[in-house]
Amino acid sequence: MNCPKCGSDKVNVQTVSESELKTKHHSILYWLFIGWWWRPLLWFFLTIPMLLGSLFGHKKQKIVTKHKSIAVCQNCGNSWDIIK
Ligand SMILES: [Zn+2]
Structure with missing residues (x-):
């Protein structure tokens, strides 16, 4: 492999793992028009089921771990993702 x-x-190939919370990102328009009233409403209706769920020990794993390979050029320091 050669540095582009x-x-x-x-070129040094490294495997890195990223942990991220899988949440949807909304645009600023969403928050302006919907988010500010929809979210509290949603939380209100979700809090009681979630509390009941936590009582029964039902937990949802929302952290997603991704493994990816990155290549780092030892000559110029350039790094890029390797798409497998
Ligand atoms: Zn290079």
Whole structure:
């Protein structure tokens, strides 16, 4: 593998894992028009079922761990994702 930036073959491949919370991102328009009243409403209706759910020990794992490979050029320091 060669660096796309400088063409050097001194490329170090690293595997990194990323943990992220899987939440949907909304646009600013969503928050302006819907989010500010919809979310409290949603929380209100979800809090009671969630409390009941936690009492019965039902937990949802929402953290998603992704493994990806990145290549780092030892010559110029350029790094890029390797798509498998
Ligand atoms: Zn390079």
